[in-house]
Structures are given as structure tokens and as C-alpha cells.
Amino acid sequence: MSGDERSGAKSVDPEQLWLRPAEPRRGRRPSFSRETITAAAVAVADAEGLDAVTMRRVAAEVGAGVMSLYSYAPDKETLLALMVDHVSGELRITDPPSGDWRADLKTVAHLQRAHMLRHPWLPAALTTRHVPGPNTLAFLERVLAVLRPTGLDGAAKLEIFAQITAFVAGHVAHEIAQAAASRSPDRAAAEARYLAAVAADGCHPELAEALSAPGRPLTPDATFTRFLNRLIDGLDTG
Template sequence: MTAEGAPGGAGRVDPAQLWLSPEQPRRGRKPAFTREAITAAAVALADAEGIDAVTMRRLAAEVGAGVMSLYSYAPDKETLLDLMADRVNAELPVPRAPTGDWRADLKAIAHLQRALMLRHPWLPAALHGRRSLGPHALAFLEHALAALRPTGLDGAARLEVFAQLTGFVAGHVAHELAQQAATASPERTAAEVRYLATVAADGEHPELAEVLNAPARPVTPGATFERFLNRLVDGLDTD
């Protein structure tokens, strides 16, 4: 999503102002919308048409408002993305307490993140570069850091592990969605299979030939995600 700032080139909103200060009522006539309603409309638009469809002009048309009036709710596109990301993070159930089995807890966290990103396919791209964590994202982060306490890692390392896990899930879901789009074209998929078979048979790619001749593994999206996740989490070094 390209930058689309507020009039006058205003910069990013102070996170404390965005998340810790209640939305201030304006003088005069009661506003027609709330920040929550505008954010909900933006999420619905992104869910339906993708993140590129979310422009201030399009959003204004969706809610029946003037473009300029939206800047009082979200002064720039990056702030709107922050609001959208935190709104959908509210869907993440936060367990009351970790189980004490940090690997199992971490895998459970990853599965929750994957499910959220599949419900909102625009989220992996929107998370890139997000630095302003809202209250719902912070609640989930707090749980993840607590789940990692039994590792003995210091706070900075636990934060890095969570960031690594979230990056893995976002990247995997983006790939998963791209694969789904590709398999919608059977002709293209068949052509790619024929191409790889031809290359593997030329004698110059013995490693590839061995891989292609190996027994097939379950290739459902869920099974693939589970294998990759196990390799990541089970291989984490906490020394």
C-alpha cells in the first residue's frame, strides 16, 4: 500500500497519542463516524478486495464521508494500517497462562497467527514494517513472552524469538496464498511439473532427481505448515 499522508505532510502519529489517549470529541455537531467504525470499514474492504484497495478516497466512498473528514480519524495511511492490524489482533484468543511447555505454547501461538492471517489475507503484507503495537497486539505479545520464560532466554532474546516466529508465519501464509492462486491454473501447474521432470532427467541435477523421486509427503497446507513449524521451533537453541 503506497503512502498517502494527511494534508500538509503530517508525520506518523505518536503511539502514545494513538493508543493511550481516548478519541477526543470534537466541538459542535456530533461526528458522523468513530475511529472504530472507520477502521472496521477499512478491514472489511481489505478482506474483500485486498490491501491495495484501501485508499482514503475509496474508504470515504464506502462509508459515505468526505475524504478530508477521514483524516481526523486516521491522519495518514500508515496510522490506518496500525489501527487495522490491531483491530484484527483482537480476534487472537489469549490463554490465561502458559502451560510451561514452551515449545508446545509457541506452536499453539503460531497456529493462532496462521488462522488469523488466513482470515485476513492482507495482514502478512501489512505487518511488514509495523512498529506501533496496539493494545490487542501487546496482549498477545505479553502471552508469548511469558510462554518463552522457561527457555531461560533474556527479554531481548525472547522478543527476537517471537519476531522470528511471526515473520515465519507471515511469510508462510503469503506463500500459501500464492500457491493457492497458482493451483487455480491447472495448465500452468502441469507445465511446471513437466518442466521439472525434464530437468531432473538430464543427468546434471542428481540432487533434484533424488528429491523428485522420494516418497511423497502430505502436501495439504496444514500438514506443510506443521512440518515447517516443527523444524523451526524444535530446532531453536536456547543456550
């Protein structure tokens, strides 16, 4: 979904979107639904990225006229909100909270990471403010239950949820970019030579020391877990 297409969109009306039936405004009942439209948009985004998601493309995917889609998603921001909430239905915490909120919160973060890797467009989509839909609210409800043992007030618990989600989204975006860069061996070799030269120039002693330290496992899973542990273990609940 390109930036120029979204630029003229109005803000999403959460009452209209989430509290009222998704029925067409006029005319005969079509052979598709808001769920069908949203699923088609998600499939396009999964395969080709957000820029490929246009109303015209989604209409072609469901076999509808472009104008008929506006009865269900009146603008691109609404469609994006529907897409985010649609895939949020995959986020399911099946086990009750263990009472160890840090361990449970790490489980939540790993679940979010796997979810965003399945839908690589999500980190970018989450940078746009959305009023959460029913699937997102169901997931948030479970996370707030995980945080109950902290004794924090509601605002602080919501902040922790936002903090962890932002961390995961940023990490996954970086992870995807790094994976793309690693497919270019020449670029990776050039970066390694550059850092080695900088470390040896005598002007960056702290960097030289850091680069000479024993390496840690650099697999994506190990790196994410290491960063996540530092974040959650350091959360202050005082």
C-alpha cells in the first residue's frame, strides 16, 4: 500500500469499523464479505509487501469492482486496520499465566516475533496508529493478565505491552533487513573489511575493544533471545 495512496485517507472511525455490522451500504448483496476482502489483502501483503496492496489489486483478487470495496473498507487506512486485526487472530496464548510474569512476557514476545516473521509487512503497519479491533483486544487482555502479578497500575501495564511490541517490531524489521543483506556476500565482506579498518585506525578504541571481544551466537533466535532477556529482566516495577 503506497504512501501516496494512504496520504489522502481519513482517520479510521473505530465505532464504525468495529461496533457496526460490515454490511454494504446499498445495492444487492455481493458474493464477497469484509472478511474475504481483508484476507485477500493480507495474502497480497504476505507475498509482495504493503506497497502491492491497493484497492484495485484487492478488488481483482476477490473478483469485484473497485467501488464496491469501499462499502466495506472506505479508505486504505481502514483496510490496513482490518488487516492488522485479521492476522492478530493468530496470536493465541493458550496456557494460563504461570505467575512468573517475566517468563510469561518472554513467551509473549517470542510469539509476537514468530507472528511478524510470518507477516513481514506487520512491523511497518504497526507504526501507524490503529484503534485495536476484537482480535487485538483479545490478545491484549491475555497479556494484561500475564502482567497482573507485577502490581503495576493499568497505564503502566499498557506501556509495557507497547514497549515489548515496539521492541519486537523493530527487531523483526532489522532481522528481515539483515537476512536480505546476507544474501549479498560481496556486501557482507565489504562491511567486515570496513569495520576492521575502522577498528585499526586508532581513533575508535572503544569500538576496537568491543569488536575484539569473544563472539556470541549470532543465529537470529539466539540474538533475539539475548536482547529480549536484557529488556524484560531490566524492567522496573517499583
